[in-house]
Amino acid sequence: MRGPLALDTLVESLPQLMDGLKYTLGLTAFGIILGTSLGVLLAVGRSYGTRILSIIIMIYEKVIRGIPLLVLFFLIYFGLPQIGINFDAFTAAILGLGLRSSAYQAQIYRGAINSIPEGQINAAYALGMSKFKAIRYIILPQVLRLSIPGWSNEFTILLKDTSLAFGIGVIELMRQARYIQVRDPDLVLIVFLFIALIYFILVFSANKTLRYVEKRYQMAGYQSEVHR
Amino acid sequence: MTTDFAQFFIDSSPDLINGLGYTLLLTFISIAAGFFLGILLALGRVYGNKIINGLCVGYIEIIRGTPLLVQLFIIYFGLPAIGIIFTPIQAALIGLSINSGAYQAEYLRGAIQSVEAGQMTAARSLGMNKLQSIRHVVLPQALRIAIPSWSNEFIYLLQYSSIAYIIQVTELTAEGKFIAAHTFRYLEIFTMIAIIYLVLTIVSSEIIDRIAKRLSIPGVGAAKGIGQRNT
Amino acid sequence: MAMLDVKNIHKSYDDNEILRGVSFTMEKEETKVIIGPSGTGKSTLLRCINQLSPPDAGEVWLDGEEITNPATNINKIREKIGFVFQDFNLFTHLTALRNVSIGLEKVKGMEKETARKRAMDELCRVGLDAQTKQYPAQLSGGQKQRVGIARALAMDPDIILFDEPTSALDPELIGDVLDVMKSLCGKVAMLVVTHEMGFARNVADEIIFMEGGVIVESGPPKEMFTNAKTQRAKEFLGRIGALYGGG
Ligand SMILES: Nc1ncnc2c1ncn2[C@@H]1O[C@H](COP(=O)(O)OP(=O)(O)OP(=O)(O)O)[C@@H](O)[C@H]1O
Ligand SMILES: [Mg+2]
16 A cells, blocks of 8 residues: 555656646636637727627626636536537636636726826827727727736636636546546545646746736836736 | 426525525635634734744745645545545535635735834834734724725635535535436526526625725725736 | 917806807917916817817817818827827827827828937927937926927927916926927917916917906907906906916
8 A cells, every 4th residue: 555645656647637737728728818808808898889888798797707617617518508509618618717707807907998097098189099099009008018917817817717627527637636536546635736736836937927027018107006 | 488497496496595505604604714814824924023924925825826626625535545534515614714814814914014004103102012003003904905805705705615516515506516417407507506696796795895885984995906806 | 361260169068168159260380378267168178179079069170171070080180280288198108209109100100210210309309319218107297298299299280289288397397398389489380278477478479368268358468468458367467477477
C-alpha cells in the first residue's frame, strides 16, 4: 500500500492531466473571447443605443447575473435539446462561460464609459468627429485602458469557473482528476492538491502578466480605479 | 401547456423547497463563518507582524488562486485519504466558509485601510489604545464601507453554493437535476431553478441595499470598484 | 455677406428659456468678446453655434451655408469651427502631440507623418515645443489650455470659439494663454467668452454684453468702457473691471 503522497504514480498520470489542462485552457480562451466581445457590444449598446435597446441589454445583464453558472450550463446543455438546439458539452460550456462573463464585463465597460467626462466626447465632436469616430478613437481607447483591472478580474474568475464544466461532463482538469481517483483511489489527495497547484500557477501568472499590461498602458495621471 | 407547467411546478415544489432550504443554509452559515474568518485575516494583514501578515497573505492568495470546486474536492474526496471524513453538507459548509473568508478578508482589508490612517491617529491621540481604536473607530467605519462588497459576496455564495451539488449535497440545483432525471423535463425544471435563483439574487441585493442605506453615515462612503465582482 | 451670421437663436432646457433671441454677425478675422453675468447663457450660445447643443429656433450661417439646417453635414462644419473649452477637455489618453494630430488624421484624413509635423508646428506656435510628449495629466493648466488652442488651430478653422479659456487657470498662468490668443488676433476670427477685461479692451473689435438670454448692448471696447448706453452694461463693466483689472 502506497501512502497518500505517492509521487511516482502521480508522474504516471501527468499526461492524462495535461490532456485535461488543454481543455481547461481552451474553455478559458474561447470563453473570454466570447465574453469580451459580447461585453463590449453590450456596454456600447447600453450607453449609446436607443432606449429600448438599452433596456433589453439591462434585462439581459440582470438575468444572466442572477443565474448560477452551473444552472446556466444545465439549461444550455440539458434544457435546450428539448427544443431542438443541441450543443456538445465543450461548446455548451464555452457558451455558458462567455454569456455569464459578458454580463459582468458589460458592467465594467459601462462603468468605465460613465467615468469618462462628457467633455471628452464634446471635444471630439468639436473637432468634427462623427459619433462613430468619437467612440472609436476617443472613448473606447480610454474605456479599454480603464477596464484592464476589471477585465483581469473577470479573466481569473472565468479561468477558475471552467472547473464547473465538470458538471456537464467536459473532460477538463477536474474530470481527469476524478478518473484518476476512481482508477487509483490512493492518489486522491495528491492529485487534487496537484490540480490546485496547477490552477494556482495559472491564476498567479495571469495576474502578474495582466498587472504588467495594466502598468504599461496606464494613462499618465490616471490611477486605475479598481484595485484588488 | 401553461396549466401543465403550473401542475409540474406544484408537483416539484416540495423537493425544490427542500433544496432551497439547504441552499439558504449553506449561504447563511458560510457568509457568517466567512465573515469572522475574514475579519481575523484582515486584521492580521493590516496590524499583524511580518509573520502573521505573511501567513494571512498566503492563505488568502491560495484560496483565491484556486477554484471552489477544487477546494470542495480536496475536503470531501481528498481528506478521507488521511483519515479525515466529512459528510457532504459538512464538507460544503467548511469549503464555502474557508473560501468566503479569503474574499471577505480582502475587501475588509481594503475598507480598513481606507479609514485607517487619519482615524487611527486621531483615536490614539485621544488616548485610546490600539485595540480600542480598532474596535471603536476603525471597524465601525470599515464595516459600513464594506457593505456593498458584502452584498456581492452574499450573492456569490448564494449562486456558488450550487457547486455543492457535485459533492452530493441535496441543495436546490441537485433537487432540480434529480427531478429532471426522472421526468426528462430538463428545460422546464432548470428554467424554474434559474428563476428561483434570479429572484433570490434580486431580492437579497435589494435587502442588503436597504440595510446599507439604513446604516449609512454621511461622508462614510462606500468605495466600490467599477462593476467588480469577487475574484 | 458676413462670415458668421447668428440669427435669432432660441434655446430652452426643460421649461427654462436660456437664450431668448440672440443675433449678431462676425466678419473674417474679427475678434469679438462676449461678457455677461454667470448663468446668462454665454456657454449655451457658443454650443448653439457649433451645434453641440442645437438651438430650438433661429439660424446660424457660416460662409453662406445654413449650418442649423439638419441636412448639412455637421461634422464637416465643425472642422471649420474651432472650440476651446474652459476645462480644456484634452484627450486623456493621448500625448500633447497626439491631441493635436488626431483630428488631422482621423477627421481630415492626413498622413500620420504630415499630421505629426503639422501638430509640431502648432505646438511650437503656442510655445510648447518641449512638452510634445507629455500627457495632459503631466501639464500645467496653462500648458493644457495652450494645447487646447493648438488642437483647434491645427484644423485650420475659419473661426475659433473660446469659452472662458482662462477662468480655470491660476492667475500666474493666465498671461501665457492670453498672449497666445493675442498673437492669433487678425489671423483667424475669434469669439471669446471671458472676464478678462484687459483682453477685451485691448484686443477685441467689439464687446457683446449679454444678460438674461439676450444681447443687451454691443459696441467697440472704447465706447462700452467709457460710455455704455444701458445702465446694466455700465454697472456690470464697472464691477467686473474692478474685479479683473483694466490691464
Ligand atoms: N445641459 C443643460 N441642461 C439643463 N440646463 C442647462 C444645461 N446647460 C446649461 N443649462 C442652464 O442654462 C443656463 C445658462 O448656462 P450657461 O452655461 O450657458 O451660462 P453661462 O453664461 O455660460 O454662465 P457661466 O458664466 O457661469 O459659465 C444655466 O442656468 C444652466 O443651469
Ligand atoms: Mg459658461
